[in-house]
Amino acid sequence: MIGHMRERVVAACDGASKGNPGPAGWAWVVADDTETPARWEAGPLGRATNNVAELTALERLLAATDPDVPLEIRMDSQYAMKAVTTWLPGWKRNGWKTAAGKPVANQDLVVRIDELLDGRSVEFRYVPAHQVDGDPLNDFADRAASQAASVQEPAGSGLGSPEPPPAPDAPPARAPRKRSGGAKASGGRTGSARTIKAKFPGRCVCGRSYAAGESIAKNDQGWGHPECRTAAAG
Numbered sequence: 001m002i003g004h005m006r007e008r009v010v011a012a013c014d015g016a017s018k019g020n021p022g023p024a025g026w027a028w029v030v031a032d033d034t035e036t037p038a039r040w041e042a043g044p045l046g047r048a049t050n051n052v053a054e055l056t057a058l059e060r061l062l063a064a065t066d067p068d069v070p071l072e073i074r075m076d077s078q079y080a081m082k083a084v085t086t087w088l089p090g091w092k093r094n095g096w097k098t099a100a101g102k103p104v105a106n107q108d109l110v111v112r113i114d115e116l117l118d119g120r121s122v123e124f125r126y127v128p129a130h131q132v133d134g135d136p137l138n139d140f141a142d143r144a145a146s147q148a149a150s151v152q153e154p155a156g157s158g159l160g161s162p163e164p165p166p167a168p169d170a171p172p173a174r175a176p177r178k179r180s181g182g183a184k185a186s187g188g189r190t191g192s193a194r195t196i197k198a199k200f201p202g203r204c205v206c207g208r209s210y211a212a213g214e215s216i217a218k219n220d221q222g223w224g225h226p227e228c229r230t231a232a233a234g
Contacts, residue, residue, distance in 0.1 A: 008070035010035055012127075012137035013061040015045075015053025015077065016145040018207040020222075024048035025148025027141045027164075028061035035137060041156035042144040042164070050203055054080035055109040057145060062116035070121035074138045076129035076209065078200060084113055085124050128201055129209040130167070143167050146207060167208075194218070195226050204228050 013028040027042035041064065045053055054077040065071055075081050091097070091104045092114060104110055127135040129142060143164040148155060155161035195215040202216075203209045204224030210216055217226040 008072055008121075008123075009065060010072045010074070010137065011061055011065065012074040012135065012141040013054075013057035014075065014129075014138065014141040014145045015050060015055070015057045015080075016142070016149040016207055017048060017050040017053050017203075018149050019205055020203065021047050021049045022207075023149050023152060024050070024053040025145045025150075025152070026053050026057035026060060027144035027148060028057055028064065029137055029140045029144065030061075030065065031137055037137065037140050037157075037163070039157050040140065040144060041154075041158065042148040043154045044148050044152035046152070050077075051079050052106055052109065053145065053149070055083065055106055055113065057141070058084065059109055059113050059116065062113065062120075062122075067116075067120050070123070072123045072125060074125045074127045074135055076127055076138055076142065076201065078126070081124050081126055083110060084117065088114055128211055130211060139167070140164065142209075149207065198223070 009030055011028060011030045013026070015024065015026045017024040024045040024047065025042060026045060027040065029037045029040035032038040041060065043060070045056060048056075054075070058073070058075070058080055061073065062071075088110060090099070091110065094101075096104045096107050096111065098104055127138045129138065140163070143166065144155065146167065147164045155164070195217045198210055198212050198214050198216045201209060201211050202223060204216075205219055205222070206225065206228045208225070210225060215226060216223045219228065
């Protein structure tokens, strides 16, 4: 029996979708007593949304950890955290319907997470993504999920995989090629070029997150980095 009578286990989980929906992946990481990644796993999901990837990561983490040991889970997904901590009890009372009477999105995953949480001591902790001095465990899970989404291959400590590659901090090379023609840009300059400060952290179509307070612009699939707007339009 490893880690006899651990007071609690600290873990993180994250999902990634390159395009939302697009190639997606999930990952979880469990720390040792010094909060260093000790055990981790990541896997591909084919084409899926961010929300499915985030929920799958949580489900896999809960399934892979001892239900008798209290667990702290660090996540940077507002949706997945709210889904399980805030909305789930009401959904359950409503027979897995939303307040509007519609079936809960991703119901199979939500029901499974509810079953896995039953009788367990789990504390959810929101950590903002991609901070310079951010949470190293969440950063690890974020990188592992991103890698799994990109390469669509499983990875993990049990498979002897190396640590996931560092996140590309720099934005991808800006795409000037679209603007040179002028046809694309001229029509959409008026409303769509407007940037606003993000109220909440989120994830851009490029797969990278943005933080609250960062400038974002509207693109075909929602909000994201201004430099990704034209790239996403083509």
